[in-house]
Amino acid sequence: MGSGQELWKRAKSVIAGGNMLLSKRPEMFLPEFWPAYFSKAKGCRVWDLDNTEFIDMGFMSVGTNTLGYGHPEVDDAVRRTVDLGNMSTLNAPEEVALAERLIKMHPWSDMARFARTGGEANAIAIRIARAATGRDNVAICGYHGWHDWYLAANLGDSEKLAGHLLPGLNPNGVPHELAGSTIPFNYNDFDQLEQIVRTQNLAAIKMEVMRNHAPENNFLQRVRDLSRQFGVVLILDECTSGFRQEFGGLHKGFGIEPDMAVFGKALGNGYAATGVIGRRAIMEAAQNTFISSTFWTERIGSAAALATLDVMEREKSWEVITRTGEAVTRGWHAMAARHGISIKTSGLAALTSFAFEGPNGLAYKTLITQELLDKGYLAGTSFYASIAHTPDIIDDYFTALDSVFSLIAECENGRDVMGLLKGPVCHSGFKRLN
Template sequence: MRDPDFDRYRASREHQRRAHRLIPGGAHTYARGDDQMPEWMPVVIERGDGAHVWDVDGNRYIEYGQGLRAVTLGHAEPRVTEAAREWLDRGAGFSRPASVELEAAETFLDLIGADCVKFCKDGSSATTAAVKLARSATGRDVVAVCSDQPFISQDDWFIGTTPLDAGIPQSVKDLTVQFPYGDVSALEGVLDEHRPACVVMEAVRDASDPTDYVLDCIAACRSRGVVFVLDEMITGFRWSARGAQGLYGLDPDLSTFGKAVGNGHSVSALAGRRELMELGGFDTDRDRVFLLSATHGAETHSLAAAIAAMRISDLEDAPAQMMRQGARLRAGVERAVCDAGLEGVVGTAGRDSNLVFYTRGPDGDASQDYRTLFLQELTRRGVLAPSFVITTAHTDAVVDETVQAVAGALEVYGRALEAGSVEGLLLGRPVQPVFRKRAGTVWTSVTRPGGDGAALALPRPKSAHPS
């Protein structure tokens, strides 16, 4: 029997086929890869507005995890868009600094409270610049990172700690050491044994209050002359308008921001104490650090968008709005799970403004097969949800519609659990972890599920069962 929704994604699959011939992985961000979505519904976005996106086939979705957590005010927020447009009409970049650069720095520092800031385009650049400053200031080479943090930078010093370490010299890998989150004594052991230049970590790994732990980490670093770098890529402008450091009263030596700084526009930031930051400037007698310098590092329209987004976040308390709507979503999902009799099998985790969900199989363990089935059934019902990360644009009505979709997806999920397998319900291969050693895919002709024998060219794991 042919699946009635299969043809809804025809244009997206054609885009996918062409993209894989020209773009390694088919996308410019691994988290947006086709291996992160159900196989026959890759979903290529055409436009977004608020909490919704439309794909190239014309399907509308409620979207969560907007822009990989980069959007907090909803897609194409009019005031942010207008601020960017005004500078686009005046010019995107010049051979000298633009006036918007100082305005952006003043706006950012007034919120965060650091001494200096340097803007760039992506989080990896900001965090790697922090590492470079720390190495210069301390004369040490080793970097310590939290082993519970899944991603800090695409650069060698961090990616060498993941399974995706091909092309990175062992000598570079050896310069990064790890410690577990939540155990100060374990960090102290790493500090004493390796004497690193810096510690790089997020403040939060779950929904609990991390204040005492992170303060102890900062104190352990300060007593040993180690630079403490706070990664605010996710927490910045989502935990509070002043980041996790403002919410929990932290005083990092350096901090790095990205994602939500510009509500999806490409802006990231390195901020910190003057005595460290000035090593990348002119006011120093020491050897200068080539810190951050990029042709497009201070695009006028992106900085203007960031100014508008930061001011809106502060004046309207966007993080509090996201907490409120996330709590509504969490409660609704919990009701739907309870009604389906799936407590402990499907559920939410994390801070209400930054919710993720878990999916377990019949054995009670986390399951990629069942996660894919859940994603498939949510997508079928008009909800695009790699996570349940919310924005201020997710109104009560949007959240309630999401809960209805979750209830429908759980009905299918329950049938799969009763059968002990997703076979016959999941169409195609399961989603895959981004950080895996081998791609495990080949280009092959795949017959459409339940269809008329027409072939599609899709990337497919060698071990996947036929659809």
């Protein structure tokens, strides 16, 4: 057992849930063997507490670092900010520059509000939409965080959000009076959404532009038209999709202009910076309610975001990571075909993933993580691309993956996959830790 696993055992006794993000729990990757903690990170390489070097062919810190870890220009901007001072009684001028930059990038918008996490930004957007419309109910499609307004969808049925990224999200602690205030709908199911809009007196439709599958039958434009018809605020959650296929929001590529959009993850390239932009008539409702937090005014996030946008624009990072993700997706299909394995791929090119068809899918995912960890990779069945993932790194990754697919092919022909695993199968969603 390495230093990281030893520390994780200690963490579970002093931190409820072990850490602050479900997606970084070792049990989500390789229970009992995942290195758990890092000592440093640069480019697409991560060193654990024992100074073992890995190439991150997985989540790249759950999608925050499209420019790679520790990009020098972004880090330099942060160092300058630290030298000048991060907080004071006065405001940071960078937040004005960031607001103007995002609004210029999205001409349909007029105003912005900033936070430091995606869940906060989504909660801000919902509060503003409710204040602007005087209504309470919200229709949602996608993953939008942990706050009460979102988990209220699972009150009375803890599986309503199961298809929106994570199954098993228990709404314990969410007031039962919120039951029925958040209504999920399925992506591309316009009839279902239309029925909700006609009967639920909605304040907002909040949805991801796209996660696993592309819109069909002009779905996004029909949603836009429906929301206008009923005076419902359309909020597009771009926390995950923003700056990956377009310079700005993914909605730009589909020609859809929402009433509000939410950005996070990639905006600060690893530094905490999230925001909401929207139309003036809606955003000004923020002044009719109370939305305020001390550390939303810190300077590092805005400074990092401005530097990140500069590098993105110069390098056309969204084009680079899209090409990289497309190459990886093609490689998975080719390798699966060569080994006679059936897989399905999904997601944006720069947020691509694959799944095995059949009952052993989760065990195969665990096997991939186990075997590639031994070969020096942090990997599973998802890949979040960065500009640090050069073609030679991708080629070496597929060389390493080939032997694992060979093992999986043997399992498909009768070998017991459980006999190949050194520990338990990884978790697929929320589970209470022992």
